[in-house]
Amino acid sequence: MPRDTGIGAATLRREDVRFLTGTGEYTDDIVLAKQTYAVFARSTVAHGKIKSIDTSAAAQMPGVLAVFTGDDFVDVGGNPAGWLINSRDGEPMKEPKRPVLAHGKVRHVGDAYAAVIAETVEQARDAVEAIEADIEELPAIIDMNAALSSSTYVHDEIETNQCFDWGWIEDNREATDTAIKNAHHVTTLELVNNRLVPNAMEPRASIGSYKASTGEYTLHTTSQNPHLTRLLISAFVLGIPENMLTVIAPDVGGGFGSKIYHYGEEALVLAAAKQVGRPVKWTADRTESFLTDAHGRDHVTKIELALDAEGNFLAFRTDTKANVGAYLSNFSTATPTFLHGTLMGGNYTVPLVYVNVKAVFTNTAPVDAYRGAGRPEATYSIERVIDKAARELGMDPIELRRKNFVKPDQYPYASAAGLEYDAGNYDALMDKMEEVADISGFEARRKASEAKGLMRGLGVNAYIEACGIAPSNLVGVLGSRVGLYDAATVRVNATGNISVMVGAHSHGQGHETAFPQVVSDMLGIDASTIDIVHGDTSKIPFGMGTYGSRSLAVCGSAVVRATEKIIVKAKKIAAHMLEVTDQDISLNDGVFSVEGTNKSVTFGEVALKAYIPHDYPLESIEPGLEETAFYDPANFTYPSGAYACEVEVDPETGKVRVDRMCAVDDFGNVINPMIVTGQVHGGLAQGIGQALVEQTFYDEYGQLLSASYMDYTMPRADDLPMFQVDHSQGTPCVHNPLGVKGCGEAGAIGSPPTVVNAVVDALQSGGHNITHIDMPVTPVRVWEAMQNAK
Amino acid sequence: MTKVTMTVNGKAVSGDVEGRTLLSAFLREDQGLTGTHVGCDTSQCGACVVHVNGKAVKSCTMFASEANGAAVDTVEGQTNADGSLNVIQQAFQDHHGLQCGFCTPGMVMSAAALLKENPTPSEAEVREYLEGNICRCTGYHNIVKAIMAASGQDVSAIAAE
Numbered sequence: 001m002p003r004d005t006g007i008g009a010a011t012l013r014r015e016d017v018r019f020l021t022g023t024g025e026y027t028d029d030i031v032l033a034k035q036t037y038a039v040f041a042r043s044t045v046a047h048g049k050i051k052s053i054d055t056s057a058a059a060q061m062p063g064v065l066a067v068f069t070g071d072d073f074v075d076v077g078g079n080p081a082g083w084l085i086n087s088r089d090g091e092p093m094k095e096p097k098r099p100v101l102a103h104g105k106v107r108h109v110g111d112a113y114a115a116v117i118a119e120t121v122e123q124a125r126d127a128v129e130a131i132e133a134d135i136e137e138l139p140a141i142i143d144m145n146a147a148l149s150s151s152t153y154v155h156d157e158i159e160t161n162q163c164f165d166w167g168w169i170e171d172n173r174e175a176t177d178t179a180i181k182n183a184h185h186v187t188t189l190e191l192v193n194n195r196l197v198p199n200a201m202e203p204r205a206s207i208g209s210y211k212a213s214t215g216e217y218t219l220h221t222t223s224q225n226p227h228l229t230r231l232l233i234s235a236f237v238l239g240i241p242e243n244m245l246t247v248i249a250p251d252v253g254g255g256f257g258s259k260i261y262h263y264g265e266e267a268l269v270l271a272a273a274k275q276v277g278r279p280v281k282w283t284a285d286r287t288e289s290f291l292t293d294a295h296g297r298d299h300v301t302k303i304e305l306a307l308d309a310e311g312n313f314l315a316f317r318t319d320t321k322a323n324v325g326a327y328l329s330n331f332s333t334a335t336p337t338f339l340h341g342t343l344m345g346g347n348y349t350v351p352l353v354y355v356n357v358k359a360v361f362t363n364t365a366p367v368d369a370y371r372g373a374g375r376p377e378a379t380y381s382i383e384r385v386i387d388k389a390a391r392e393l394g395m396d397p398i399e400l401r402r403k404n405f406v407k408p409d410q411y412p413y414a415s416a417a418g419l420e421y422d423a424g425n426y427d428a429l430m431d432k433m434e435e436v437a438d439i440s441g442f443e444a445r446r447k448a449s450e451a452k453g454l455m456r457g458l459g460v461n462a463y464i465e466a467c468g469i470a471p472s473n474l475v476g477v478l479g480s481r482v483g484l485y486d487a488a489t490v491r492v493n494a495t496g497n498i499s500v501m502v503g504a505h506s507h508g509q510g511h512e513t514a515f516p517q518v519v520s521d522m523l524g525i526d527a528s529t530i531d532i533v534h535g536d537t538s539k540i541p542f543g544m545g546t547y548g549s550r551s552l553a554v555c556g557s558a559v560v561r562a563t564e565k566i567i568v569k570a571k572k573i574a575a576h577m578l579e580v581t582d583q584d585i586s587l588n589d590g591v592f593s594v595e596g597t598n599k600s601v602t603f604g605e606v607a608l609k610a611y612i613p614h615d616y617p618l619e620s621i622e623p624g625l626e627e628t629a630f631y632d633p634a635n636f637t638y639p640s641g642a643y644a645c646e647v648e649v650d651p652e653t654g655k656v657r658v659d660r661m662c663a664v665d666d667f668g669n670v671i672n673p674m675i676v677t678g679q680v681h682g683g684l685a686q687g688i689g690q691a692l693v694e695q696t697f698y699d700e701y702g703q704l705l706s707a708s709y710m711d712y713t714m715p716r717a718d719d720l721p722m723f724q725v726d727h728s729q730g731t732p733c734v735h736n737p738l739g740v741k742g743c744g745e746a747g748a749i750g751s752p753p754t755v756v757n758a759v760v761d762a763l764q765s766g767g768h769n770i771t772h773i774d775m776p777v778t779p780v781r782v783w784e785a786m787q788n789a790k
Numbered sequence: 791m792t793k794v795t796m797t798v799n800g801k802a803v804s805g806d807v808e809g810r811t812l813l814s815a816f817l818r819e820d821q822g823l824t825g826t827h828v829g830c831d832t833s834q835c836g837a838c839v840v841h842v843n844g845k846a847v848k849s850c851t852m853f854a855s856e857a858n859g860a861a862v863d864t865v866e867g868q869t870n871a872d873g874s875l876n877v878i879q880q881a882f883q884d885h886h887g888l889q890c891g892f893c894t895p896g897m898v899m900s901a902a903a904l905l906k907e908n909p910t911p912s913e914a915e916v917r918e919y920l921e922g923n924i925c926r927c928t929g930y931h932n933i934v935k936a937i938m939a940a941s942g943q944d945v946s947a948i949a950a951e
Contacts, residue, residue, distance in 0.1 A: 012883055019891025020879040020898060022825015022865035029824035122810075201829045201837060201892040201926050253827075253892030254926050286830040508890030508927045678886045678932060685929030709834030709924065717920035717930040722913070722948055747929075 005520045005527035007738075010674035013513045015506070024251040027205040027222050032279040035207065036065055038269055039124035039282070041114035041131050042291065043106035046140035046363035046702020047154070050104060053114055054132040061116075061130055063123030065276045068268065069114045070103030077236045079262055079327075083334035084479040085164045085359075093164035093359070096155035098327040100237065100264045100271070106135060107154055107326035108363050109704055110291025112264060117272050117280055140702035144300060144321045144360040154326055154361040163324055163333070163359035168341035169418055176354035179315040183306035187389035192774045193377045195298035195323065195696040196689075197712060198370050200507075202253025203289045208269030209279040216244050217270050223249040223535075224259045224505050225545020228482070230537050232262040232330065238270060245270075249535040252507035256686070257370040258293040259507070260547045261330045290707040295696060296370020298323035299336065303381045305389050313404045315352035316344055318381055322359045322367075329368035333359065338478050339374030339466070339548075345415035346382040347426045347464045347640060348404040353416040363702045369547065371686055371748040375465040383461045383753035387760070388771055397757070398434070401462050402427060408731075419466060421638045423731040426462055429642040429664050433460070436726050437644035437662035445646065445659075446765065454648040456659075457762025461643040461754040467742040468553030468637035468733075485632035486555035487541045490519065490562040492570075492625035494611035496604030498523075498530040500562075503543015504555035505535050508682075509744065510675040511551060515559055517671050518738065522563045524589040525603055541628050549742030552671060553637050553733065560737040561629035569625060570606045576617050577601050577609060637733045637741040641665035645754040649762040654782030656759055658688055662724040663750060668733045668741040676743045680725045683747020689715040690748070691755035695776050713776075763789075794858045798823070799867025807854040813847075814838045816854035817864060825865040825895045829924070836923030839896040839903075840864045846903035848922070865895035868902070878902055878940045885945070887936035889927035896923050901937045910941050 005011055018024045055067040078097035085093045102113040114131050118124035141147045141154055147161040154161055167173060180186055206221040217240055223229045226247040234242045252259060265282050272280040284292070300321045306314040322336035341355035390397040405426040406413045413421040434440070442458050449456035469475070472483035489501040500519060504511060512532045520527035533539050543555065567587060574592035575582040578599045585592050593600035609616065610625040646660040663680050670676050693713040697706045706712040732739030752775060759777050763770045768789045773781050795804040798821060805820040817823045817840070826849055829835035833851040840849045841863040870876050875883060878901050888894040897920070904911060904919045911919065916934045925933060939945045 013886065015891070016883040016888060017875065019888055019894045020865075020875060020882055021869055022823065022895050024825075024891050026824075026827070026892065028828075029818075031822075122808075199926055201835060201890065201924065202827070203829065251891065253829075254890040256926070286832070286835075510889070674886050678889060678928060681929035681931045682889065682927045683929075686926070708832050709830050710832050714924050714926070715929075716924065717934060718914075718917040720917075720930055722934070723929065723931050 006517055007521040007671050009517060009672065011513055011517060011527065011672055013510050015510065015512045026202055026251045026253055027207065027220050028283045030207060030220055030250065032207060032209055035279040035281050036117050036119060036276060037121040037124045038115050038117050038272060038280050039121060039128050040112040040265070041128045041133065043102065043109055043111040043113060043135065045106065045135060045137045046109050047138040048106045048135040049138060050102065050106060050113060051134040051136055055114060057132065058116055058127040058130040061123065061127040063119035064116060064127045065119065066117040066272060067114065068101060068272065070099055070101040073100040074103060076100065076238055079232065079264065080236045081328040081333050082330045082481050084481060085166055085333045085337050087165045088167040088170055093333060094158040094160065095328060096158055100267045108365050109702055110288065110365065111326065115268050117276055140363045142362055142364065142698050142700060142702050144323055144362065147360045147362050154363055161361045163361060166337050166357045168337070168355045169353065172352055172354050176315045176317050176352045179352050180304055180306045180317055183314050184309045185307045185393060187305045187385055187392055188302065189385045189388050189772060190302045191381065191384060191772065193297045193299040193301065193380055194690060194775045195367065196296045196370055196694050197290055197696055198256040198258035198293060198296060199714060200254030200256055200258055203284040203286060204259065204263065204293065205283040206266045206269045207279055207281040208273035210274040212277065218246045218248065219266060219270055220248045220250060221266050222252050222259050223247065224255040224507060224547055225543065226505065226535055226537050227503060227543050228545050229262050229266065233267060233270065237267050246538045249505055255507045257296060257368065257373060257547060260545065261294055261368060286709065287707050290712065291704060292365060294329045294366050294368035295325065296367065297377060298367050299377050301381050303385045305385045307389060311393060311395055311400055311403055313348050313350040316350055316382065317354050318344060318356065320357045322357050323362055323364065324359045325362060325364045325366035327366050329366040332366060332368040334480065335369045335374045340378050342417045342419050343375050343378035343464065343466060344382065345417040347406060347462045349406055350404065350416055364698055371683065372745040373548065375745065376749045376752060379463040379749050380753045383463065384756060387757045391771065398430060398460055402430060420635060421464070422635055422734045424638060424640050424666060425729065425731050426640060428729045429640060429666055430462065432726055432729050433642035433644055433662060433664040436664060436724050437660065439644065442646065449648050455651055455762040455766035457647050457649065457758040457760065457765060459645045459754045459757030459761055461750055461757065463750045464638055464640040465745065465749050466636035466638060467549035467745065468633055469548040469550050470636050471634060472632050482544065483632065484544055485630050486543050486558050487628065487630045488555060488558040488562045489541050489626065489628040490559065490566050492566060492607045494608055496529065496607040499533055500530060500559060501533045501540035502555050502559060503540060503545065504551035505546045507546065509546065509551060509679065510672065514552065514672045514675055515556065518556055518559055519563050522560065522567070523603060524587065549744040552738065552740050553736055553742050554631060554633055556738055556740065557633065557736045558629045558631035561631055562627045565627035565629060566625060569621065569627065572621050573606050573609055574601050634735040637668070637736070639665060639667050639741040639743065639746050641746055641750050643750040643754040645758040647755065647758040647762055649759060649782060651766055654779035654786065656692055656777055656782060658721055658755065661688065661721055661751070663747060664726045664729065665743065665746050666730050667727050667743045668730045669739040670727055670730065671740065673727070676727060677725050679743045680747045681723055683745060684723050684751050685715050685720055687748040687751030688720060688755055691752045691775050691777060693719065693776050792855050794854050796857050796859060797861045799863055809853065809855060811854045812850055813852045813854045813857050814849040817849060823864050823866050827892055827895055829892065834924065835893070836896040836900060837893050839899040839923065841899060841903065846900055865898055868898060881936040881940035885932050885936040885939055887928065887932045893923060893925045897925065897933055901940065904937065905941055910943060913938065
């Protein structure tokens with residue numbers, strides 16, 4: 001049995017107390033002495049030529065301290081793309097500059113072209129109104145197909161709206177074409193993976209400050225990865241030396257990807273703080289968030305699945321257009337390519353996969369990784385087309401999947417899309433799902449729904465994802481411009497309590513509770529004496545941050561490695577104290593002892609000795625007890641799962657209600673099952689939101705019509721059921737020390753196709769010959785589909 | 791500027807505000823009570839819910855001057871007298887009813903108002919009452935469970951940890 005606070009314990013979260021009592025400290029809660037406020041002037045047109053910006057009246061307004069335009073930043077760098085993608089013809093992707101403030105042109109509604117710094121936020125807002133910008137409106141490039149044939153360009157200097165035309169795996173292209181041409185059966189599906197707005201409940205905010213006497217800058221900001229933000233600002237945008245810039249991400253109210261990236265507002269408040277000599281704070285309002293946070297998804301895909309007469313999968317071929325918006329956000333080029341195409345083999349022994357992705361610039365907000373990032377897009381395409389194939393072939397959708405699953409004796413399994421799956425058991429997950437979801441009881445529930453005049457459907461899904469990113473050597477070959485390791489320092493204080501500085505950043509994931517469980521388990525001491533320090537580049541060694549379900553798999557592994565070093569050193573100190581060799585020492589429940597004797601010292605006594613090294617072998621052991629480890633994984637981790645959803649559809653209104661939602665996931669080993677379950681719940685809600693209600697809507701002029709909570713439907717409590725979640729079928733990851741895989745994104749990856757499969761099943765059961773409805777499956781879309789199918 | 795006086799968490803406070811100053815801004819900026827959060831501009835998200843004379847109110851939708859003379863309660867005033875978590879707060883921790891914590895103050899204040907009106911709400915009643923509070927992290931499962939548990943109902947039959 002696990003210790004109360006060790007690995008496997010459902011320890012309550014220590015961070016909850018401050019959040020429940022209103023004493024958390026989010027960026028906007030921070031008040032720095034003499035702080036001033038920034039407000040941005042943002043484009044109201046999607047595409048326009050900036051002919052002039054007259055700031056003279058604004059500069060004279062009460063309380064105004066400074067006004068900035070794009071002219072002030074022409075000599076600094078652009079915000080870069082973190083991943084180089086080469087097109088099929090070998091040409092590198094197009095990388096137009098993304099400036100701090102728009103210069104020459106504005107490229108989407110909300111694109112900032114000026115900023116005012118004033119004593120109060122109201123004064124800054126008033127002054128923004130006084131800026132006179134002469135912006136000549138240009139035709140807006142919104143539709144991706146139109147963008148590819150247009151002679152109007154989002155970025156004139158690259159003379160195309162295509163960022164890249166990527167093929168994966170290019171060597172498989174001809175063989176895949178041949179397999180599809182010659183197959184017994186080919187199922188084809190055209191689908192849209194709808195654009196989503198991440199909508200972390202805390203809007204983005206940043207405070208820049210500058211100390212003239214030393215030249216040091218500090219940025220408080222809503223970031224998932226403060227070191228990455230520091231690196232981007234230092235090395236690419238403002239050129240501030242890293243040792244002169246501290247980035248602090250305090251309590252952060254959710255991210256879901258949108259707070260991975262560096263945004264221009266962060267650079268602006270730093271530059272402005274230096275100029276006005278006082279701290280500068282900016283906090284987005286919700287509409288600003290809608291207009292400028294990086295959005296997610298937005299793929300249009302045609303997928304084909306080739307099968308033989310027995311239902312064996314022969315090939316998947318996809319043709320995708322991926323919207324990258326007006327500028328390349330930091331990971332926008334990795335998301336539709338390597339985080340998507342490499343998963344297009346799914347959980348299956350399909351021998352051939354070919355993926356083509358054309359990335360397209362449009363006059364819309366940048367699109368980047370959002371919870372799942374590429375894997376939801378892959379899973380949706382695969383699992384929808386399999387469901388359609390099952391229907392066309394008259395096969396049971398569960399059996400068709402089982403028939404093609406990679407089997408437990410096939411690991412390590414080289415997928416046709418280029419990954420090596422290390423562990424899994426998809427049949428066991430499906431078995432468990434059938435049990436937990438009570439699939440055998442479905443027909444009775446269907447009859448009960450029909451008795452109420454409702455159509456009932458069952459949808460299932462099997463997914464695999466790659467997370468815990470990732471081996472630096474591998475991603476470097478694939479175009480990543482960063483390494484993807486993480487780091488941790490374990491500092492044992494003289495009195496025996498422990499501070500662990502981690503590169504991962506917690507913005508809801510409960511690291512302050514879960515990471516100490518790992519150290520507690522290894523040292524055999526109570527977790528209450530261990531605390532986590534994160535989110536401050538001046539306090540922690542380095543870190544690539546939290547995204548891609550990587551915190552525990554990568555940073556947690558660094559914590560393990562650093563703790564192992566602590567144990568090695570502590571054993572040497574204990575051996576000296578007990579006058580034996582360190583090979584004779586064992587550590588159990590926080591006590592170092594010599595086997596077969598009654599000689600022992602406690603962990604606390606060893607810590608004290610390390611810091612008061614009297615009678616200490618200084619010639620062979622340094623004083624102190626602090627160790628750092630950097631961990632770079634050997635492979636991705638591969639969580640997988642089997643999901644089931646039951647919906648009721650009202651034939652009169654087209655309204656879909658999710659009645660049952662079951663998620664059975666293989667996350668490998670689980671450190672805190674309570675937190676893991678909560679992560680799945682949140683992912684399910686976002687996935688159901690994508691499937692049923694969330695719609696980001698740009699009109700033909702590029703106006704974002706869904707830019708507030710009055711217009712963009714967020715899933716609310718009464719849109720969702722209680723969830724059935726199970727993670728008992730874990731197969732440990734074989735290449736990281738904890739055997740963990742990552743659980744943050746699974747729910748959002750596995751649920752959208754499950755829900756849509758269920759809706760199609762319900763409609764079919766009601767006699768409607770409907771094989772697909774695009775997400776979000778709103779009442780009007782269902783109703784129209786029913787009318788059109790008559 | 792107008793002078794306003796009110797009771798906040800049982801303590802008399804006053805301040806000079808503009809006509810346009812929202813109650814949420816008065817609490818956060820004048821009073822330093824930053825537990826009340828602002829998550830939207832349209833009174834939709836509910837992160838700013840406080841109690842005004844015992845009723846749940848979105849403090850971003852009320853001017854500070856309108857609360858003149860009122861008794862206002864915020865999340866900072868919810869703990870028991872000894873500083874420990876109250877029944878609702880404790881249930882949120884016990885049932886993992888929060889993740890990033892940003893919507894949490896509004897959820898706690900809405901839950902308190904609900905249980906005052908309806909001491910043993912059904913699951914459907916809790917979900918319907920939370921229509922005005924958006925959470926992006928939890929999928930609501932554990933929030934609903936926590937509120938039902940805080941009402942003294944047995945939630946052991948509700949799925950998962």
